[in-house]
Amino acid sequence: MEQSSLAAGTAQANGPAATPLEILRGTFGYTEFRGQQQAIVEHVTAGGDAVVLMPTGGGKSLCYQIPALARPGCGIVISPLIALMQDQVAALRQNGVAAASLDSGQGAATARSVLAALHAGELDLLYMSPERLFAPGMLERLEGIDLALFAIDEAHCVSQWGHDFRPEYGQLAVLAERFPQVPRLALTATADGPTRQEIRERLRLEQARAFVSSFDRPNIRYRIAQADGGRGGQPRDRLLRFIRDEHPDEAGIVYCLSRKKVEAVAEWLAEQGVTALPYHAGLPAATRAENQTRFLREEGVVMVATIAFGMGIDKPNVRFVAHLNLPKSIEGYYQETGRAGRDGLPADAWMVYGLQDVSTLRQMLEGSQAGEERQRIERQKLEAMLGFCEITSCRRQALLAYFDEHMPEPCGTCDNCSEPPETHDATVAVQKLLSCIYRTGERFGAGHVIDVLRGSKSERLVRLGHDRLSTFGIGTELDKAQWRGVVRQLLARGLLRMDAEGYGGLKLDPSCRAVLRGEEPIHLRVEAARPARPAKPSRRDTASSVAAMDTEDRALWETLRGLRTELAREQGVPPYVIFSDATLLEMVASAPRTLDEMAGVSGVGAHKLERYGEAFIRAIEGHFGI
Numbered sequence: 001m002e003q004s005s006l007a008a009g010t011a012q013a014n015g016p017a018a019t020p021l022e023i024l025r026g027t028f029g030y031t032e033f034r035g036q037q038q039a040i041v042e043h044v045t046a047g048g049d050a051v052v053l054m055p056t057g058g059g060k061s062l063c064y065q066i067p068a069l070a071r072p073g074c075g076i077v078i079s080p081l082i083a084l085m086q087d088q089v090a091a092l093r094q095n096g097v098a099a100a101s102l103d104s105g106q107g108a109a110t111a112r113s114v115l116a117a118l119h120a121g122e123l124d125l126l127y128m129s130p131e132r133l134f135a136p137g138m139l140e141r142l143e144g145i146d147l148a149l150f151a152i153d154e155a156h157c158v159s160q161w162g163h164d165f166r167p168e169y170g171q172l173a174v175l176a177e178r179f180p181q182v183p184r185l186a187l188t189a190t191a192d193g194p195t196r197q198e199i200r201e202r203l204r205l206e207q208a209r210a211f212v213s214s215f216d217r218p219n220i221r222y223r224i225a226q227a228d229g230g231r232g233g234q235p236r237d238r239l240l241r242f243i244r245d246e247h248p249d250e251a252g253i254v255y256c257l258s259r260k261k262v263e264a265v266a267e268w269l270a271e272q273g274v275t276a277l278p279y280h281a282g283l284p285a286a287t288r289a290e291n292q293t294r295f296l297r298e299e300g301v302v303m304v305a306t307i308a309f310g311m312g313i314d315k316p317n318v319r320f321v322a323h324l325n326l327p328k329s330i331e332g333y334y335q336e337t338g339r340a341g342r343d344g345l346p347a348d349a350w351m352v353y354g355l356q357d358v359s360t361l362r363q364m365l366e367g368s369q370a371g372e373e374r375q376r377i378e379r380q381k382l383e384a385m386l387g388f389c390e391i392t393s394c395r396r397q398a399l400l401a402y403f404d405e406h407m408p409e410p411c412g413t414c415d416n417c418s419e420p421p422e423t424h425d426a427t428v429a430v431q432k433l434l435s436c437i438y439r440t441g442e443r444f445g446a447g448h449v450i451d452v453l454r455g456s457k458s459e460r461l462v463r464l465g466h467d468r469l470s471t472f473g474i475g476t477e478l479d480k481a482q483w484r485g486v487v488r489q490l491l492a493r494g495l496l497r498m499d500a501e502g503y504g505g506l507k508l509d510p511s512c513r514a515v516l517r518g519e520e521p522i523h524l525r526v527e528a529a530r531p532a533r534p535a536k537p538s539r540r541d542t543a544s545s546v547a548a549m550d551t552e553d554r555a556l557w558e559t560l561r562g563l564r565t566e567l568a569r570e571q572g573v574p575p576y577v578i579f580s581d582a583t584l585l586e587m588v589a590s591a592p593r594t595l596d597e598m599a600g601v602s603g604v605g606a607h608k609l610e611r612y613g614e615a616f617i618r619a620i621e622g623h624f625g626i
């Protein structure tokens with residue numbers, strides 16, 4: 001196995017004098033840093049601590065891998081999932097980096113050889129779970145070793161409120177005391193404001209420099225349709241049409257709420273000729289592992305799954321994520337759809353949801369063992385998710401606004417941008433709502449504000465004197481459900497805010513002033529279900545996607561993809577660690593015929609050039625009959 005052969009790489013292959021840029025080019029085969037990578041790499045290489053918030057696909061791993069190579073000693077990476085560690089180690093070894101992992105999936109002999117290599121100073125990077133780090137004797141062992149850095153990946157696992165909470169992450173604060181001279185970085189792709197604060201406090205990184213990247217995923221196209229009364233047919237038929245028209249033979253994930261539905265959909269898709277596999281926590285462990293491996297190692301597998309599947313799945317060429325049910329929160333939606341297009345190539349986030357989902361999720365919530373406060377927070381997250389589905393403006397803008405990020409222009413590619421839904425001018429209703437929230441002191445929830453608007457004389461309302469407000473009874477033209485729809489849509493647009501404590505109190509956002517003053521008309525979605533349109537046939541804006549290729553290029557693409565799969569199978573690694581889709585696409589476009597030309601392809605580092613360059617050049621020559 002790849003895991004046990006440590007000879008694959010050489011420690012400090014680039015020599016201690018290699019600069020971060022030399023490592024980026026020589027080892028990883030990229031010409032330029034992306035986004036904030038360079039600033040982060042330089043800061044950490046110089047010995048600084050960092051908190052890094054970067055979306056999936058933003059090149060997060062290089063932020064600690066390059067400093068670990070540029071600094072003397074071994075870099076320790078704390079990661080919560082074995083699959084994730086093994087993938088990263090396999091990918092690093094392909095680039096000639098001496099990387100290894102300590103995980104519960106390996107035998108004692110392998111673990112011993114990894115530790116021996118660590119003590120001998122032969123490792124550049126060592127991945128381990130927090131449980132391994134806190135196993136007896138491990139910290140003492142590390143104290144005797146030259147360490148380049150500590151990288152704490154998936155740092156949001158430290159948050160007690162997140163669904164990925166891992167108790168051991170809380171103990172990582174001890175690294176600050178025991179290794180004060182070793183730089184530490186915490187990295188995550190999912191962190192709202194409160195979670196960011198928790199990461200700083202609980203990991204003792206209060207003084208660390210923060211690097212916050214945009215959470216936008218420009219290559220993902222967002223589409224959401226309603227199942228209720230839709231004319232596009234049954235959701236599963238629409239899914240099949242979407243897969244056949246836009247992603248034939250491509251990898252994707254289909255999320256369903258229940259295990260039963262997962263199995264039914266997977267079976268039905270398979271009957272229709274799609275390579276679809278089920279995944280949920282109720283399947284035997286062996287079946288789950290086998291299906292996951294097939295998804296990672298084969299091309300074009302569609303995984304039908306509950307949300308039990310996905311965390312730590314680092315497959316870069318997932319071309320679509322489809323939801324057949326409403327996710328529980330916008331965070332969940334962002335995280336799940338974020339598994340599409342990690343390689344930066346065009347990808348789809350596609351959803352069909354029905355009002356049935358909302359009641360099912362509500363019932364699950366009520367029936368859960370969670371405490372009252374927790375339930376209230378979850379309820380609000382669900383409402384925000386629903387609001388996000390209902391908006392008529394740009395989905396990307398709304399998604400980013402939810403993470404406190406302002407995007408000045410609509411994206412132009414989401415469904416609402418490219419096929420604007422029917423709306424009506426709701427400016428007057430919105431003004432009534434906003435001024436009623438203002439008049440009641442910006443501390444009441446939607447229920448109370450709507451009661452005031454509709455002129456309901458509840459005992460509490462009268463006691464508060466709210467029946468004497470100028471906004472009392474001015475909103476009888478809408479019923480309660482319609483008003484709630486208005487509230488949700490305003491929340492989703494960031495014109496209203498909900499109190500951070502989770503009591504549901506509504507506050508005005510400064511951005512709503514223009515609406516209040518009547519300077520900015522506001523249009524809301526027409527409440528009646530919009531007839532759901534069938535997905536348009538494949539239309540791609542970028543020439544770099546497979547769907548846009550002509551027959552000739554497509555044939556070369558298949559040839560190169562076949563070679564990649566063959567090489568991967570020989571070594572027992574996933575195909576994308578040999579070369580990414582983006583690298584193969586560049587080879588299709590530039591058809592390199594010499595090693596020099598091949599070296600110019602992004603993602604072809606020195607080690608991969610030596611190992612695979614000839615084989616891929618031969619395949620390209622064979623294709624052109626040279």
Ligand SMILES: [Zn+2]
Pocket residue numbers: 393394395396397410411412413414415416417
């Ligand atoms: Zn848009």
